[in-house]
Amino acid sequence: MVLLTMVLTKYALINSIFFSHISIKNYTLIHTKYLGITLTHYQFTLLAFSILLITAGGYIINDIFDIDADKINKPLKVIIGASISKKKAWILYYATSILGLLLGSYVSFTTENSAYSFFFLGTILSLFLYSKYLKKTLLIGNLIVSVLLGLVIFITVLFNEPKANSSNLLEVFSNLGTGVRLLLIMITYIVFSILTNLIREIIKDIEDINGDLKIKAKTLPILFGRKRASKVAFFFSAGLLVFLLIVLQSLTNEFVLLIYGIVCILLPLLYFMYKLWIAETKKEFSKLSTLMKIIMLFGIVSMLLFRFIDS
Template sequence: MVLLTMVLTKYAVIDSIFFSNLSFKNYTLIHTTYLGITLTYYQFTLLALSILSITAGGYIINDIFDIEADKINKPLKVILEKSISKKKAWILYYSSTILGLFLGTYLSFTIENSLYSFFFIGTILVLFLYSKYLKKTLIIGNLIVSLLLGLVVLITVIFNEPKAHNSNLLEVISNMATSIRLLLITITYIVFSVLTNLIREIIKDIEDINGDLKIKAKTLPILFGRKRASKVAFFFCAVLLVFLLIILQSLIKEYVLLTYGILFILLPLLYFMYKLWSSQSKKDFSLLSNLMKVIMLFGILSMVLFRLK
């Protein structure tokens, strides 16, 4: 999902906005001249590998700290202490994380933006703190991991936004308008990613309440009960619904995007909310978690439509 988000953000959204009418000889658009795409294919590959390595490290460290809870929540899917020892898991964590940090820092210095390396350092620290402490806290852990998912879109845009060469006022205005459009699209996908993942994280906490009780976590369903936690998730669904309606309203003349949004995102969300209101069992919440993953996937795939316009 992370790799798909990065690839579509760059090659479907950014390229379609900046280079749809591109003259490949001098990177010239109508009224707009660009010095070129910030990242080459090689550099983008480094960025993707860096993010994927850090993400993999996050999953590993999360499994290490969650092993006792996972033995209860998903006993058949536990790998640690069965197929792989804790010691080897720690080695994999350090190897993956250090590789991701090295690649990200190297790329930042290569493109002469060394401050960008703090994105990778900060993400690693936050993932560790999340797995060790914050995951057990009320809503904070859910929000942090959701923001990190939205950060994938932001980092991809920041690293890949073309550098503009402004030779006259018309080009300045054109460049500004294009950048504002990209900013609005970026914010839209970040908000969508954060809200959908936040809802899914709450659903997963409800689903995993038994294992979380053993590790003395203070998640939403543990402190307030499954029913109230599901109503909180429903509230965020309502927020997401209002957000989607606003976005769809703005796409009233973009028939393809509008139709796609209604059929593959809005209607599944309404069905999700309907099922959420009456869900009670672990199986119900497991199905809801998978359904939200499908909604998230369709949201990401909507980026392809920018390429087809």
């Protein structure tokens, strides 16, 4: 999902907005000089690898600290301590995190954006703190990991920030207007990403309540019960619904995006909310987690449609 988000953000969303009226023949020249897009394809590949390695490190450290909980929550899927030793897992964690940091810092320095390297360091530290401490707290851990997922879109756009290399005032203002449009669209996708992931994280906590009790976590379902926790997830789902309605209202002139949003995101969300309201068993919450992941996927894939509405 992380790699797909980055690829679609750059090659579907950003390229569609800035290069929709540019011929393929002149693409390479304009891609590197006309608007001063920061990353070349090679640099973007390094950036993507950096994010993927840091993400992998996050999963590894999370599994290391969750061994006892996972033995209860998903005994057939426990890897650390079964297929791989804890010592090797730590080595793999350090290797992926450090390599991810080095690649991210390299891209930052080679694009003359050295300060951006702190994003990678901050993400690694946040993932460690989340796995070690924050995951066990009330909503804070859920929010942290959701924001980090939204950060993937932000970093991709940030590294591909347009910089006009023209003295033509009309061209400069045109590029500025396009940049503002990209900013608004980026914020929309980030909010969608944070809300959907936050809802899914709460549902996963409800699923994993037995294992979390083992590690003395203080998650929402442990402190207030599964039913109340599901109602909190429903509250955020209602917030997501309102947000989507506002977005869809602004797309009345973009028929393709409007229909896609209604059929592939809005209707599944309404069905999700209905099933969430009546859900009681772990199996039902597991299905809801999968359904929310599908809604997240449909939301990200909608970036492809910009190639049609802006062409």
